[in-house]
Amino acid sequence: MESPSTSNRSVASDEDDDRFLVRSRVEVAFILKAVMQAGEIVTAYFNDGKDFAITALLAVDGNAGFVILDASKELAANKRLLGSDRISFVTSQDRVKIQFDVPSVTAIEFENRPALRVPLPLTLLKFQRREYYRVETPVAKPLKCLVPQPEAPTLTLTVVDISLGGVCVTGYPETVKLEPGTTLEQCRIDLPEVGLLTTTLQVRNTFEVPLRNGTVNRRAGCMFFKLPPASEAMIQRYIIRLERDRRAKLTDR
Numbered sequence: 001m002e003s004p005s006t007s008n009r010s011v012a013s014d015e016d017d018d019r020f021l022v023r024s025r026v027e028v029a030f031i032l033k034a035v036m037q038a039g040e041i042v043t044a045y046f047n048d049g050k051d052f053a054i055t056a057l058l059a060v061d062g063n064a065g066f067v068i069l070d071a072s073k074e075l076a077a078n079k080r081l082l083g084s085d086r087i088s089f090v091t092s093q094d095r096v097k098i099q100f101d102v103p104s105v106t107a108i109e110f111e112n113r114p115a116l117r118v119p120l121p122l123t124l125l126k127f128q129r130r131e132y133y134r135v136e137t138p139v140a141k142p143l144k145c146l147v148p149q150p151e152a153p154t155l156t157l158t159v160v161d162i163s164l165g166g167v168c169v170t171g172y173p174e175t176v177k178l179e180p181g182t183t184l185e186q187c188r189i190d191l192p193e194v195g196l197l198t199t200t201l202q203v204r205n206t207f208e209v210p211l212r213n214g215t216v217n218r219r220a221g222c223m224f225f226k227l228p229p230a231s232e233a234m235i236q237r238y239i240i241r242l243e244r245d246r247r248a249k250l251t252d253r
Contacts, residue, residue: 043091090101170218
């Protein structure tokens with residue numbers, strides 16, 4: 001399947017994302033029309049984030065309450081998409097990421113071509129420029145980042161949180177100097193149930209977190225460097241899985 005060229009983010013209804021939430025029906029329609037007029041690529045994520053399809057907006061009707069998108073060129077993807085009960089769409093407007101959910105998709109014909117019809121979303125997320133939704137990784141089963149070192153053993157770091165922008169890592173000894181601007185190549189992060197991510201990280205900042213026992217936890221904020229679309233899709237699938245697990249635990253309480 002074709003790799004998405006827009007960065008997806010997990011839809012979150014948490015208080016942290018309330019400041020990004022657009023609730024006005026008129027504004028939702030206005031934003032989506034701007035996306036359509038700009039010819040932006042739209043990525044549809046479905047099947048709990050395991051599948052995605054590339055599409056584009058063809059029509060937005062705020063009064064009637066529907067949106068029409070181009071059908072995927074892959075028939076199998078279209079079939080799975082139509083059978084999904086929750087779909088997340090990700091696109092951008094003026095380089096600002098846009099995301100919205102719909103409960104279902106209907107196959108139609110639009111201007112003599114296969115198309116998809118979805119309800120106008122009640123809300124959408126319009127994230128601030130250059131911000132990414134971060135998700136904390138499990139404490140019980142820490143996510144590890146293996147960093148090859150010239151003439152030294154591979155460095156094993158613990159990933160504290162992850163986003164499409166990068167990771168926060170910890171667990172490196174005092175003898176290892178991770179200075180801002182340092183580039184770490186061929187880093188490997190095994191994303192459970194998703195796959196092995198091989199990437200280049202660039203250290204953006206370092207800081208120390210004092211612990212109650214008097215020791216200091218050293219952390220480094222790292223940016224993914226030139227992350228390809230296929231790797232973005234892997235990270236997003238992992239983020240969606242973490243969010244599903246977290247919400248399931250909250251529901252069971």
